[in-house]
Amino acid sequence: MTQPIDLAVIGGTGLYRIAELQDVESHLPVTRYGAPSGPVRIGRLGERRVAFLARHGEGHSLPPHQINYRANLAALQALGATRVLALNTVGGITERFGPRVLGCPDQLIDYTWGRISTICEVASEGSGGTEVLHVDFGEPYTRALRAAVLAAAQRAGVALVDGGCYGATQGPRLETRAEIARMRRDGCDLVGMTGMPEAGLARELGLDYACLAIVANWAAGAGPDPDEVITLQDVLDNVAAASSGLPALLQAL
Numbered sequence: 531m532t533q534p535i536d537l538a539v540i541g542g543t544g545l546y547r548i549a550e551l552q553d554v555e556s557h558l559p560v561t562r563y564g565a566p567s568g569p570v571r572i573g574r575l576g577e578r579r580v581a582f583l584a585r586h587g588e589g590h591s592l593p594p595h596q597i598n599y600r601a602n603l604a605a606l607q608a609l610g611a612t613r614v615l616a617l618n619t620v621g622g623i624t625e626r627f628g629p630r631v632l633g634c635p636d637q638l639i640d641y642t643w644g645r646i647s648t649i650c651e652v653a654s655e656g657s658g659g660t661e662v663l664h665v666d667f668g669e670p671y672t673r674a675l676r677a678a679v680l681a682a683a684q685r686a687g688v689a690l691v692d693g694g695c696y697g698a699t700q701g702p703r704l705e706t707r708a709e710i711a712r713m714r715r716d717g718c719d720l721v722g723m724t725g726m727p728e729a730g731l732a733r734e735l736g737l738d739y740a741c742l743a744i745v746a747n748w749a750a751g752a753g754p755d756p757d758e759v760i761t762l763q764d765v766l767d768n769v770a771a772a773s774s775g776l777p778a779l780l781q782a783l
């Protein structure tokens with residue numbers, strides 16, 4: 531029988547493992563949607579069983595539009611996960627979300643295109659298809675899991691901004707200043723490339739799901755220097771610095 535997993539964590543850019551996991555076993559399940567981005571590492575964090583999966587693969591080989599989001603979530607579910615905390619590296623658009631801030635958004639807007647964004651399928655040869663699903667998605671992140679993440683951050687003394695709207699872009703290129711200006715007008719506070727379809731698929735699969743966004747940079751034109759050029763090194767440095775509180779937050783969660 532599958533042993534339950536207390537929490538599954540999907541790591542984003544710059545976050546390829548949880549060093550504090552003990553007694554780690556690795557699994558590479560193949561799901562009806564294919565293989566996940568890499569092995570699922572399951573171990574103990576204190577008393578809890580925690581699973582970790584690197585969304586882009588452990589060597590960051592998968593770009594955001596080529597990640598098999600369905601296989602990733604289905605693999606975690608098959609291994610016993612019911613609650614998923616998504617770590618997403620993002621750019622900050624509005625004032626509260628400067629580089630190195632951690633945020634727990636409560637809304638999202640999907641600007642991605644051409645990605646497989648549902649588990650809903652018509653029957654075809656060799657496949658039984660699924661029922662037509664129209665899941666409620668008014669509140670895209672699970673309220674109870676968000677509340678638990680916010681409470682854990684408080685217990686761990688880790689600053690975490692409560693709320694905000696995550697705009698999911700197609701990438702892999704970064705955005706133009708005009709695109710970010712439009713996203714600001716739309717009400718986005720954060721911009722990233724991996725928030726969707728992951729959150730929608732989690733809802734379809736019946737998984738609890740929350741996002742912990744790690745702000746790596748000001749989005750194009752959003753910071754004090756409108757001419758700033760965003761470099762991968764800045765992104766990685768800021769993710770590393772902003773992630774220093776994550777082990778304590780995860781332990782508390």
Ligand code: HPA
Nearest residue numbers: 619620621721722723749
């Ligand atoms: N835009 C989109 N995705 C990102 C960014 C950004 O500025 N920074 C990190 N991920």
